Amino acid sequence: MSKRNGISSKVRFEVFKRDGFTCQYCGRRTPVVVLELDRVIPVSKGGTDEMENLVTSCYECNRGKGASLLDDRAPVIDVHEQTVIMLERELQLREYNEVKKLVRDREEEDINELLSYWDELSNNRARKFPDISSLRTFLRVISREDIKDAMEIAHEKAGDWRGVSYLYGILHKWRKERLGESND
16 A cells, blocks of 8 residues: 655745646645645555645535546546646736736836926026835826926925925825825
């Protein structure tokens, strides 16, 4: 009779990855179910810990199957279907990254325009400029044109040397209002 060995975390992860983190018996996936490894041919029936004998199984299916055989062969892994799924994931990831790049490029253009506008408001004599990371954060909630309005208010009310602090106060208030946060 074969001896049951512990299966390394690396092998476990490789099997989960190969099977798309999906139970090979019922088709449920993480995080809906807890996944385990199952030996298609149980150790008690001569099964080994080789990758070909290991499949991803949810807790319920694995406990239900126990040491019984499903039939004389291991489940067939449809390599073509898995390849199509992997290609689809790759395509979606590329599209997502392209959209993120477009958003980032637009943010960079907006930031450059806002910094130029701040300089223009102070007649090229601004002592302090808004920092880029703060502008980026505000641009995700407040439009470029609204930030320009806030810049005008800050220059008019606070003057040049306190303008950035006043601007941040305005933008923080507007951001909270737009996100529905309280002003406590």
